[in-house]
Each structure stands twice: as C-alpha cells, then as structure tokens.
Amino acid sequence: MGKNEVLIKIHAASINSWDWDLLKGKPFLVRLLGGLSKPKHQVLGADIAGIVESVGPDVKSLQPGDAVFGDIAGSGFGGFAEYATASEKLLAKIPVGMSMEQAACLPQAGLLALQGLRYKKPLTSGQQLLINGAGGAVGTLALQFAKYIGATVTCVDKEEKSDTLLSLGADHFIDYQKQDYTAMGIQYDYILDVIAHRPVRDYRRTLKPSGVFAMIGGSMGGLLVQMMLLQPLFSLFRKKKLGIMGYRVSREGLEELASLCTKGIMAPVIDRVFPLNETVAAFRYYERGNFKGKIVIKVV
Numbered sequence: 001m002g003k004n005e006v007l008i009k010i011h012a013a014s015i016n017s018w019d020w021d022l023l024k025g026k027p028f029l030v031r032l033l034g035g036l037s038k039p040k041h042q043v044l045g046a047d048i049a050g051i052v053e054s055v056g057p058d059v060k061s062l063q064p065g066d067a068v069f070g071d072i073a074g075s076g077f078g079g080f081a082e083y084a085t086a087s088e089k090l091l092a093k094i095p096v097g098m099s100m101e102q103a104a105c106l107p108q109a110g111l112l113a114l115q116g117l118r119y120k121k122p123l124t125s126g127q128q129l130l131i132n133g134a135g136g137a138v139g140t141l142a143l144q145f146a147k148y149i150g151a152t153v154t155c156v157d158k159e160e161k162s163d164t165l166l167s168l169g170a171d172h173f174i175d176y177q178k179q180d181y182t183a184m185g186i187q188y189d190y191i192l193d194v195i196a197h198r199p200v201r202d203y204r205r206t207l208k209p210s211g212v213f214a215m216i217g218g219s220m221g222g223l224l225v226q227m228m229l230l231q232p233l234f235s236l237f238r239k240k241k242l243g244i245m246g247y248r249v250s251r252e253g254l255e256e257l258a259s260l261c262t263k264g265i266m267a268p269v270i271d272r273v274f275p276l277n278e279t280v281a282a283f284r285y286y287e288r289g290n291f292k293g294k295i296v297i298k299v300v
Contacts, residue, residue, distance in 0.1 A: 001054070001056055001085050002056055002085070002087070003056040003057050003058040003059075004056055004058045004059060004087055004088055004089070005055075005056045005059070005075065005085045005086060005087055005088065006052050006053075006054065006055045006056065006059055006062055006068075006085065006086060006088055006091070007052070007053040007054045007055075007083060007084075007085050008048065008050040008051065008052055008053065008068065008083065008084050008085070008086060008091075009050050009051045009052075009053050009082065009083055009300070010048055010049075010050040010079060010081060010082060010083060010084055010299045010300070011049055011050045011051065011100035011104075011298075011299055011300040012048070012049045012050070012100040012101045012103070012104040012296055012297065012298050012299060012300075013045045013047060013048045013049070013079035013080055013104050013296070013297045013299065014047045014104045014105050014137070014294045014295060014296045014297065015282060015283065015286050015294070015295045015296075015297070016046055016047060016108050016109070016137075017217060018046060018073065018108075019044040019045060019046065019077075019080075019283075020283065020286055020287070022041060022044055022077075023044060023283060041076060041077040041078070043077060043078045043079075043080055043081050043084075044077050044078075044079070044080055045072075045077055045078060045079025045080035045081070045084075045297070046071050046072055046073035046077055046079055046107070046108060047069075047070075047071055047079065047104055047105065047106070047107045047108050047109075048069065048070065048072055048079040048084060048086075048104055048107075049067070049068070049069040049094060049100040049101070049103035049104040050067070050068065050069075050084075050100070050299075050300075051065065051066070051067055051068075052064050052065060052066045052067075052068055053083070055088075056088075059088045060088075061088055061251070062088050062091065062093075066093055067093060067094040067100075067103075068091040068092065068093055068094060069091065069092060069094050069103035069104060069106060069107060069254065069258075070086065070090045070091035070092060070107050070249070070254055071090060071107035071108045071111070071249045072084060072086035072087075072090055072091075073108075073249075074086075074087065074090055074249060075087050075090060079297075080276065080279050080297055081276075081299075082276075082299060089249075089250070089251060090249055090251075091251065091254070092251050092254035092255045092258060093255075093258075094258065095258045095259075095261070095262045097262070098258070098261060098262070100298075100300075101270060101273060101296045101298065102261070102267070102268050102270070103258075104294075104296055104297075105137060105268035105269075105270060105293070105294040105296065106141075106254075106257050106258070106261070106268055107249070107254060107257070108137075108247075109136075109137030109138045109141055109268070109294065110141050110254075110257040110266070110268075111247065111248070111249060111253050111254070111257065112138045112216055112245070112247060113138050113139075113141040113142035113145060113192075114142075114145065114253065114256065114257070115245055115246075115247065115248065115253075116138070116142060116192045116214045116216050116245050117129075117142055117145060117146060117149075117190070117192065117214075119212060119214035119241075119243070119245045120212045120214075120241040120243070121212060121241075123146060123149055123151055123189075123190050124149065124150075124151070125149055125150030125151065126150060126151070126152075127151050127152070127189035127190055128151070128152050128154070128187075128188045128189045128190070128208075129146050129151045129152065129153045129154070129188060129189065129190045129191075129192065130153075130154045130155075130156065130181060130188045130190070130191045130192070130206075131143060131146075131153065131154070131155050131156065131191075131192045131193075131194070132156040132157075132176070132181065132191070132192070132193040132194060132195060132196070133156070133157060133193065133194030133195040133216075133217075134155035134156055134157045134161070134165055134170070134194075135155070135157035135158065135161030135164065135165060135292050135293075136194060136291075136292075136293065137268070137269070137293050137294045138192075138194050138216055138217075139155065139157070139165075139192075139194055140164070140165070140168060140268075140269045140292070140293045141266055141268065142192055143155060143165065143168050143169060143170060144168055144169065144265065144266045144267070145260070145265065145266055147168075147169040148265045148266075151190075152171045152172075153169065153170050153171050153172075154170070154171065154172040154173070154174060154181075154188070155170040155172070155173050155174070156173075156174045156175075156176050156181050157173075157175075157176065158175065158176070158177065158289075158290070159175045159177070159178075160290060161292050162175070164269065164292045164293075168269075180198075181206065182198055182202035182203060182205065182206045183202075186206070187206055187207060187208045187211065188206060188207060188208060188211060189207075189208050189210075189211050189212070190211065190212050190214075191203065191206065191207065191211070191212070191213045191214070192214050192216060193213065193214070193215050193216060193217075194216045194217050195217060196215045196216075196217070200242065203242060204240055204242065207240050207242075209239055209240065210239045210240065211240055211241070212240075212241045212242075213240075213241070213242040213243070214243070214244075214245045215242075215243065215244040215245060216244075216245055268293060268294055269292055269293025269294065270293055270294055270296055271291040271292045271293050271294060271295055272285065272291065272295055272296070273295075273296045273297075273298050274295070274296070274297055274298065275297075275298055276297055276298065276299045279297055282295050282297055
C-alpha cells in the first residue's frame with residue numbers, strides 16, 4: 001500500500017463497460033491499453049463502495065472506519081474482490097442513508113453523466129436534449145439530472161427499457177431498432193451519445209446551429225479518432241461543437257454526486273445484484289444488453 005493509499009474492505013462493486021471491454025480484450029485498441037499478450041489487470045472492477053481498513057502515512061482526508069465510494073481504475077482496478085487499495089484522491093465518503101449498493105453504482109456513470117452534460121457548455125433549462133443509449137447507468141443518471149435542470153429529454157434505447165425511462169421523466173422515447181434518431185429530421189440543442197457509431201455528418205445534421213454533441217462511448221474505430229482529434233479542432237471555427245468527452249475523477253465530483261442523491265435529485269437504477277461468487281454470471285447477464293441502469297456485485 002502506497003503512502004497516499006488506503007486499504008478498503010469492499011462491500012459492493014458495479015460493472016462498467018470498461019470492465020467488459022478489458023475482459024473481452026476487444027477491440028484491439030483495448031488490448032493495447034489493457035495488455036497485449038496477457039491482461040494487465042488480473043482483477044477487474046473500478047466502481048466500488050466499502051469501509052476503510054487502514055491508511056498510508058500521507059493520507060489526510062480518510063481514516064479507518066470511513067465508508068467510502070469511488071472509481072479506483074486509476075489505482076489499477078481490483079474492485080471485484082474482498083479488499084482493494086486505492087489513492088485517497090479517487091474516493092469520497094458515503095453519505096448517511098445511502099446503501100453500499102447504491103454508492104457503488106455512482107462513480108463512473110455519475111461523473112460521466114454530469115461531465116457529459118457540461119461538455120463545451122452546460123445544458124440549460126428549456127433546451128432539447130437527446131440521450132442515445134439512455135437505458136444504462138450513464139443515461140438514467142443523466143436523464144434525472146437533465147430533468148432537474150429543466151430540459152426536455154428524448155431517450156433512445158430498446159423498447160424494453162421505455163417504461164423505466166419514461167418513469168424517470170423522459171419526455172419522448174425512440175426505439176433505435178425501429179428508428180434512426182439521426183434520420184428523423186429533428187434537431188437538438190444537446191446530444192449525449194453513450195454508444196456512438198454513425199458518421200460525424202449524421203450527428204452534425206441532428207444538431208441545432210449552436211448545438212453540442214458529446215460522445216461518451218461507442219466506436220473504437222475511425223469515429224473515435226475523429227472525435228478525439230479532428231472535431232475539437234473544427235469546433236474552434238464552428239458554432240456546432242462535437243467531440244469525445246474527457247473523463248475525470250475527483251473527490252469534489254464524487255461529493256457532488258453524493259449531494260445530488262441525498263437531495264433526491266438523482267438515484268441510481270439497480271437492475272440486479274449478484275454475489276461475488278457469481279461474478280461470471282453477472283458478466284453473462286451484462287453481455288445480453290437488456291439490463292437497466294447498473295449490475296451490482298455484492299461482496300459483503
């Protein structure tokens with residue numbers, strides 16, 4: 001354990017797309033990042049919640065007995081286990097009244113949702129927002145925050161997820177298996193796309209003149225390169241802003257998530273909870289793609 005790290009007894013963890021991609025080793029770019037010939041991370045799991053067991057000599061904000069949650073990918077993953085170590089800067093205290101399972105759902109998905117809705121310029125009241133891939137963890141949290149702001153929200157996903165999204169406040173729902181949202185002739189102020197894979201021109205056509213397109217996840221091919229390198233450059237000279245949203249973990253961001261949940265503004269959607277010894281079954285369930293919100297691994 002490092003000087004700025006803490007040892008955490010894990011109580012719950014949740015599955016993210018990063019875990020799934022690293023487990024598969026696909027596409028090839030994931031192998032470059034996660035280990036070309038063998039996995040770089042022997043134990044997956046980034047989003048965790050648990051109790052601090054011990055702290056390094058330079059840790060100042062946490063002490064043994066604190067209930068904490070966070071995204072520990074920056075410390076090498078390891079959340080699908082009984083214990084893990086992580087830098088204190090990747091963690092925040094769990095507020096009173098929040099369960100370990102709820103806290104484990106928040107870090108990555110919640111931060112992606114908030115940061116995505118503030119990409120280039122914040123979403124504001126009265127604006128039209130579209131969330132593609134809305135039925136997952138990022139989308140369900142982004143939907144709740146957007147409705148709190150006062151936006152009109154269109155959600156895109158499978159028909160099986162429509163009831164959940166409408167119950168969370170979605171104003172409109174599009175079944176992507178029946179309609180392509182980029183070909184409907186409707187323009188939006190803000191698009192948050194969790195599974196982007198279409199040509200850039202389709203997204204540009206679907207934005208209003210000063211609209212924002214934030215790519216959260218999706219294609220690992222040419223679209224990713226364009227969104228990372230070309231579109232930010234083009235956006236300097238155009239009113240429409242398109243790009244891939246850079247993800248950042250901070251204690252302040254985690255504390256904001258905790259505060260929003262404590263106030264009842266946001267709440268994680270938990271689809272199913274699996275015990276640690278059924279983690280393989282949890283990933284098989286994740287693979288089907290029919291889950292709503294988060295899949296949780298309960299350790300304690």
